[in-house]
Amino acid sequence: MEIPAMPDLTLKEKIGLLSGAGFWETAALPGHGIRSLVLSDGPHGIRRPAGTADGLEPGDSHPATCFPAECATACSWDRSLLAELGTAVAREARAQGVDVLLGPGLNIKRTPLCGRNFEYYSEDPLLAGELGAAWTAAVQAAGVGASPKHFAANNQEADRMRVDAVVDQRTLHEIYLRAFEIVVRTAGPWTVMAAYNKVNGLHAAENPWLLGTVLRDTWGYEGAVISDWGAVTDRAAALAAGLDLEMPASGGLGAQELSAGLDAGTVTEQQVDTAVERILALVRRASVQPGPAQHDSGQPGSAAADYAAHHELARRAAAASMVLLQNDGGILPLSPGGSLAVIGELARTPRYQGSGSSRVHPVHLVTPLAALADQVPDLLFEPGYVLSADSPCAEEDLADMAAAAAAAADTAVVFLGLPETAESEGFDRTTLELPGPQLELLDAVVTANPRTIVVLSNGGAVTTEWAAAVPAVLEAWLPGEAGGSAVADVLLGRAEPGGRLAETIPHRLADTAAYGNYPGEDGAVRYGEGLLVGYRWYDTRGFAVAFPFGHGLSYTTFEYSELEVSTVGAGASQLVHADLTLTNAGSRSGSEVVQLYAGAPDDDGRQRPLRELRGFEKVQLEPGESRRVSFRLDVRTLSRWDPGTGTWVADAGEYRLEVGASSRDIRLSGAAALDGTVPVSELTTGSPIAEWLADPDAAAVLVDALSAPASASVSDSAPASVSDSASASVSDSAPESGAAGLPASLALVGSMPLNRLARFPGSPITPALLQRLEAERRARRGG
Numbered sequence: 001m002e003i004p005a006m007p008d009l010t011l012k013e014k015i016g017l018l019s020g021a022g023f024w025e026t027a028a029l030p031g032h033g034i035r036s037l038v039l040s041d042g043p044h045g046i047r048r049p050a051g052t053a054d055g056l057e058p059g060d061s062h063p064a065t066c067f068p069a070e071c072a073t074a075c076s077w078d079r080s081l082l083a084e085l086g087t088a089v090a091r092e093a094r095a096q097g098v099d100v101l102l103g104p105g106l107n108i109k110r111t112p113l114c115g116r117n118f119e120y121y122s123e124d125p126l127l128a129g130e131l132g133a134a135w136t137a138a139v140q141a142a143g144v145g146a147s148p149k150h151f152a153a154n155n156q157e158a159d160r161m162r163v164d165a166v167v168d169q170r171t172l173h174e175i176y177l178r179a180f181e182i183v184v185r186t187a188g189p190w191t192v193m194a195a196y197n198k199v200n201g202l203h204a205a206e207n208p209w210l211l212g213t214v215l216r217d218t219w220g221y222e223g224a225v226i227s228d229w230g231a232v233t234d235r236a237a238a239l240a241a242g243l244d245l246e247m248p249a250s251g252g253l254g255a256q257e258l259s260a261g262l263d264a265g266t267v268t269e270q271q272v273d274t275a276v277e278r279i280l281a282l283v284r285r286a287s288v289q290p291g292p293a294q295h296d297s298g299q300p301g302s303a304a305a306d307y308a309a310h311h312e313l314a315r316r317a318a319a320a321s322m323v324l325l326q327n328d329g330g331i332l333p334l335s336p337g338g339s340l341a342v343i344g345e346l347a348r349t350p351r352y353q354g355s356g357s358s359r360v361h362p363v364h365l366v367t368p369l370a371a372l373a374d375q376v377p378d379l380l381f382e383p384g385y386v387l388s389a390d391s392p393c394a395e396e397d398l399a400d401m402a403a404a405a406a407a408a409a410d411t412a413v414v415f416l417g418l419p420e421t422a423e424s425e426g427f428d429r430t431t432l433e434l435p436g437p438q439l440e441l442l443d444a445v446v447t448a449n450p451r452t453i454v455v456l457s458n459g460g461a462v463t464t465e466w467a468a469a470v471p472a473v474l475e476a477w478l479p480g481e482a483g484g485s486a487v488a489d490v491l492l493g494r495a496e497p498g499g500r501l502a503e504t505i506p507h508r509l510a511d512t513a514a515y516g517n518y519p520g521e522d523g524a525v526r527y528g529e530g531l532l533v534g535y536r537w538y539d540t541r542g543f544a545v546a547f548p549f550g551h552g553l554s555y556t557t558f559e560y561s562e563l564e565v566s567t568v569g570a571g572a573s574q575l576v577h578a579d580l581t582l583t584n585a586g587s588r589s590g591s592e593v594v595q596l597y598a599g600a601p602d603d604d605g606r607q608r609p610l611r612e613l614r615g616f617e618k619v620q621l622e623p624g625e626s627r628r629v630s631f632r633l634d635v636r637t638l639s640r641w642d643p644g645t646g647t648w649v650a651d652a653g654e655y656r657l658e659v660g661a662s663s664r665d666i667r668l669s670g671a672a673a674l675d676g677t678v679p680v681s682e683l684t685t686g687s688p689i690a691e692w693l694a695d696p697d698a699a700a701v702l703v704d705a706l707s708a709p710a711s712a713s714v715s716d717s718a719p720a721s722v723s724d725s726a727s728a729s730v731s732d733s734a735p736e737s738g739a740a741g742l743p744a745s746l747a748l749v750g751s752m753p754l755n756r757l758a759r760f761p762g763s764p765i766t767p768a769l770l771q772r773l774e775a776e777r778r779a780r781r782g783g
């Protein structure tokens with residue numbers, strides 16, 4: 001049945017649509033042709049709970065392909081791979097009767113301690129936004145809605161249900177909202193999920209600034225806003241703020257609060273209607289499918305989803321996301337024929353996805369041990385350490401046995417990482433270090449055999465001081481159900497490690513940007529580092545890091561040459577062109593992630609990251625092949641958020657452009673001059689003297705006014721030549737200039753607002769003069 005534009009519903013029926021009907025379903029009104037929608041986690045696979053369980057344990061949900069987690073796929077830096085993953089996961093969603101997938105996770109990795117970093121892409125908003133947009137667009141093209149989450153500033157699990165993220169406007173717009181903005185503007189998500197936490201004092205789900213001013217009024221979002229599960233504390237306040245659907249069902253509480261709000265006048269029926277219309281639009285969208293929907297088939301192997309092909313995709317994606325952190329002497333890929341000791345319980349019991357609401361019941365899990373044993377005859381295995389505390393084995397014995405195996409083999413591959421108990425949704429980590437017994441094991445193995453390769457499995461960055469003792473480290477992240485095969489592919493050279501770090505690996509926790517402003521106190525966490533998040537922090541502060549943002553080795557080498565930078569157009573439509581040549585100078589085919597960073601003019605005292613990622617391209621090249629790589633940056637991409645005007649503005653001046661293979665491996669640099677889009681400053685009598693004098697027109701008005709007799713009208717007063725020479729004398733007055741380029745004599749009072757100067761005894765600036773100044777300035781600006 002077609003749903004009419006606004007069906008004839010009673011107020012009670014309408015209110016009933018605004019909260020979920022169960023854990024995962026929206027309310028239905030079959031008499032009006034309104035069906036229930038099924039929402040499901042997301043994002044790296046479908047978690048469709050079986051029966052009434054909440055599905056938090058893997059066995060509770062229907063099997064689905066477990067793709068690599070976002071912490072991994074972000075390292076692919078590959079928009080088209082993310083699109084392939086989106087298509088595949090949406091096909092499985094359709095096969096399992098899921099209408100909306102709860103992802104992607106777009107929160108910025110503010111601190112590596114966040115227990116849920118595995119579900120987020122990056123410390124950089126451009127990378128997170130562009131990958132999230134590619135995934136979202138592909139999911140939706142396959143007829144399933146996406147739900148970018150958690151909007152916004154949900155950057156820690158500690159106290160996540162109520163902590164107040166206190167963030168300044170520029171930092172919000174440039175860092176924490178930016179990835180959401182990119183996805184909303186370019187991929188048009190069917191829904192957006194409001195976070196648990198507060199943003200500047202109000203819960204995200206009840207925050208009119210966030211859901212109204214930013215999301216709808218500024219970004220033009222027209223889809224439905226849904227709550228994170230249990231994020232609503234006051235349904236009426238949430239509706240008034242712009243939250244359409246409360247999830248899950250709230251036992252009638254949501255409806256009661258809405259009725260009470262209507263009675264009290266804190267919400268209107270118009271607001272109820274608007275939310276109902278958005279939910280009906282969502283139901284309509286979900287009902288127009290590109291192919292036949294197969295609701296509730298629930299089983300792998302249905303015609304709509306090819307689980308075998310998806311397993312192969314998961315394997316390819318995992319390899320394309322693994323980051324080869326170091327590879328001394330080219331020890332990897334392993335030469336065929338050598339003997340191998342595989343060490344570490346994580347090789348046999350892999351950590352391949354994160355814990356919590358995103359946990360998928362995999363269709364076909366392949367362990368690294370099984371995949372390697374398939375390829376390498378007579379491989380030795382020793383667990384080396386235990387993952388669960390209740391194992392009877394002493395870790396020392398395990399380490400000794402592992403060292404003996406390592407000594408007996410040509411090469412040892414040691415699997416290290418974070419156990420489930422160390423990182424999960426719901427709590428943060430307390431340390432960046434690997435568990436002590438694993439480090440002791442590594443010590444014993446390296447002593448027995450220096451040809452030791454470490455493979456890491458973890459959702460958030462771990463410190464790597466131990467890496468100095470080993471020739472090679474492969475960061476596999478949480479690589480999904482086919483991660484074992486992908487690790488074998490990369491170690492044995494059948495696939496290249498295609499990943500580059502989407503987050504910096506620091507030396508120490510105390511070096512990280514949020515240190516000192518995390519996890520907050522008295523219910524609030526202050527984002528005191530501002531824009532300086534991730535590499536923006538380390539690079540601007542000049543801190544050494546273990547492995548920089550964007551870093552990752554390949555099995556081949558790339559050369560960068562012939563950077564040409566130019567601009568076309570003017571003003572707000574100016575475009576920066578940056579073109580360079582990339583050459584595969586090695587002997588294997590391989591892919592490189594070409595990164596373009598920019599640094600804005602920094603002479604105005606604003607916080608300026610040294611460099612910021614403004615473009616990236618993943619390029620696949622055969623040995624000896626060269627390709628021209630082109631970037632086109634619009635002014636908006638190079639702009640900063642201007643809280644004064646509530647707009648994006650680009651400062652005029654020279655922007656440094658750097659092309660490189662990481663934020664610390666800049667290969668080519670150039671510069672582009674931008675006209676800028678800074679609006680004409682609104683000088684008032686409350687503006688400091690320095691600002692009046694810095695603007696030639698305003699300086700002229702001031703000088704005119706000061707040289708005119710108090711009784712004369714400003715427009716009749718001083719001739720142009722007086723003001724010209726006066727303002728010229730201001731700007732030409734060096735050598736002795738002081739603050740803000742003022743003559744030394746004026747520097748002392750340069751920061752004094754005119755109207756404050758007027759309050760001093762004997763001041764030449766009088767209230768009457770101030771009024772005349774304002775009038776004259778308006779007149780000169782034609783206002």
Ligand code: BGC
Pocket residue numbers: 041102149150228229357
């Ligand atoms: C998580 C969301 C998830 C939802 C439903 C919440 O606890 O924060 O990411 O989509 O549960 O499982």
